[in-house]
Amino acid sequence: MEDKVRVRLFFLYISDWKTNIKIIMELLEQLSHCIEFGKINQASPYPPDMKGQDGADELAKMALEQGIGANDILQKGLVPGMEKVGVKFRENKVFVPQVLMSAKAMSAAMVHLKPFFASGEVERKGKFVIGTVAGDLHDIGKNLVSMMIEGSGWEVIDLGVDVSTEKLLETAKANPNCVVGLSALLTTTMNNMADTVKKIKAELPNQVVLVGGAPLTDDFRKEIGADFYSPDPQGAVEYLKTLVA
Ligand code: B1M
Numbered sequence: 001m002e003d004k005v006r007v008r009l010f011f012l013y014i015s016d017w018k019t020n021i022k023i024i025m026e027l028l029e030q031l032s033h034c035i036e037f038g039k040i041n042q043a044s045p046y047p048p049d050m051k052g053q054d055g056a057d058e059l060a061k062m063a064l065e066q067g068i069g070a071n072d073i074l075q076k077g078l079v080p081g082m083e084k085v086g087v088k089f090r091e092n093k094v095f096v097p098q099v100l101m102s103a104k105a106m107s108a109a110m111v112h113l114k115p116f117f118a119s120g121e122v123e124r125k126g127k128f129v130i131g132t133v134a135g136d137l138h139d140i141g142k143n144l145v146s147m148m149i150e151g152s153g154w155e156v157i158d159l160g161v162d163v164s165t166e167k168l169l170e171t172a173k174a175n176p177n178c179v180v181g182l183s184a185l186l187t188t189t190m191n192n193m194a195d196t197v198k199k200i201k202a203e204l205p206n207q208v209v210l211v212g213g214a215p216l217t218d219d220f221r222k223e224i225g226a227d228f229y230s231p232d233p234q235g236a237v238e239y240l241k242t243l244v245a
Contacts, residue, residue, distance in 0.1 A: 130183070
């Protein structure tokens with residue numbers, strides 16, 4: 001091949017490659033935007049200013065079709081969107097309903113990525129076992145924490161509400177190196193939380209336990225021997241990040 005032709009082909013390849021990168025970046029940015037603003041799919045009327053546009057559902061599928069890796073879609077599209085929601089929620093710039101819409105958008109995208117997680121192609125950051133402590137039926141806050149942590153790339157095992165110490169211990173033992181998260185909303189069930197943490201630490205001294213819930217304080221966390229207290233989901237996400245850094 002002539003040198004001139006070779007040079008032209010090289011520049012064609014570079015410009016094609018640049019275009020592809022641009023398309024990929026735009027797609028991931030759009031995906032992140034859908035998560036941040038809770039755009040589930042094209043049919044969803046929310047948010048009103050994105051009516052009729054593709055949502056997380058269509059864009060995640062499109063990204064896979066364009067050959068973008070499932071891990072890149074998660075880490076460069078979905079996670080940054082969820083992170084923005086977490087920060088805005090902490091700063092009272094968005095509220096529970098908006099976070100729930102973001103979580104729904106995240107789930108719609110995750111449907112397409114799930115097979116890649118199942119095949120082991122995409123690695124999760126770790127396992128997070130969460131539950132509301134025994135005697136406590138409040139789960140709205142716990143669910144938000146659970147969704148945000150899943151959205152940050154962890155596999156979440158959600159045991160629900162009114163979770164006994166025995167169930168938590170059994171799950172922690174079955175999932176070595178997991179992090180346990182406990183939520184309590186009642187002053188009465190804070191005592192159950194203390195009891196649960198004590199028993200977990202007695203049987204599994206190295207088990208990391210993260211606690212949260214409206215009546216808790218960091219002093220209470222220290223008193224009961226848990227490793228970390230977060231007043232909000234974003235704090236929990238940031239703490240987990242430090243464990244895998
Ligand atoms: Co209940 N309730 N409730 N309740 N309830 C409270 C908590 C209460 C403060 C209301 C009041 O009296 N002002 C009061 C507790 C008083 C106290 O103990 N000091 C109370 C009571 C007394 C009760 C009952 C005993 C009432 C009765 O039957 N007499 C009863 C108890 C039932 C039981 O649990 N055994 C009861 C029942 C219920 C409902 C079932 C009706 C319902 C729960 C529905 C559900 O969760 N599916 C309910 C609700 C909705 C509330 C209020 C109104 C709202 C709680 C909530 O969801 N907040 C609440 C009053 C209030 O807070 N205004 C109240 C929104 C949620 C996003 O916030 O859960 O704090 P929160 O979660 C936050 C943070 O705390 C943090 O992140 C979340 C997002 O920012 N966080 C974590 C939570 N868990 C975390 C874990 C982490 C990290 C962060 O790491 C693991």
